[in-house]
Amino acid sequence: MLVLIPLLMMSCGLVKSKCDVCDGTGKVICLNCNKSGKMNCNNCSGAGQEDCSWCNGQGKKMCTSCSGGGKENRYDYGYNYANGGKYEYFFGPFPCRNCNATGQMRCSNVSCQYGKVRCSKFGCSNGKIACDECHGTGERKCITCDGAGEK
Numbered sequence: 001m002l003v004l005i006p007l008l009m010m011s012c013g014l015v016k017s018k019c020d021v022c023d024g025t026g027k028v029i030c031l032n033c034n035k036s037g038k039m040n041c042n043n044c045s046g047a048g049q050e051d052c053s054w055c056n057g058q059g060k061k062m063c064t065s066c067s068g069g070g071k072e073n074r075y076d077y078g079y080n081y082a083n084g085g086k087y088e089y090f091f092g093p094f095p096c097r098n099c100n101a102t103g104q105m106r107c108s109n110v111s112c113q114y115g116k117v118r119c120s121k122f123g124c125s126n127g128k129i130a131c132d133e134c135h136g137t138g139e140r141k142c143i144t145c146d147g148a149g150e151k
């Protein structure tokens with residue numbers, strides 16, 4: 001008689017049918033991310049980069065020494081046109097040394113590249129974040145069979 005007990009349990013299991021929603025796997029495709037498990041980061045819209053806050057995405061900043069004019073007033077040697085074009089030491093406008101007379105300085109943020117920095121959102125990798133709905137697996141537990149795979 002004892003031998004029959006496992007056989008009965010087995011036949012009971014066969015009565016249950018495979019869940020047709022998940023085809024017996026207990027899992028269904030996550031539609032939120034279309035099974036990729038990843039979604040575009042809402043902070044950087046999937047670009048993986050965002051505008052640098054130091055230079056507002058410009059990659060450069062106005063020179064603070066010359067206020068963008070490219071010239072600064074200082075004592076230096078040069079041709080003094082106000083004094084007949086003589087080469088002398090005088091106080092006057094000279095090309096700004098801070099910005100090489102361009103009026104602009106490169107952004108001082110070392111991680112800034114052409115005005116862009118890596119996205120600062122936690123968990124963002126190359127513009128992608130793990131899907132909240134399936135926690136990055138791409139699959140969700142089948143609610144029809146509660147993940148059992150059969151009903």
Ligand SMILES: [Zn+2]
Nearest residue numbers: 019022142145
């Ligand atoms: Zn199912």
Ligand SMILES: [Zn+2]
Nearest residue numbers: 041044119124
């Ligand atoms: Zn991002």
Ligand SMILES: [Zn+2]
Nearest residue numbers: 052055107112
């Ligand atoms: Zn910058």
Ligand SMILES: [Zn+2]
Nearest residue numbers: 063066096099
């Ligand atoms: Zn300057």
Ligand SMILES: [Zn+2]
Nearest residue numbers: 030033131134
């Ligand atoms: Zn998902």
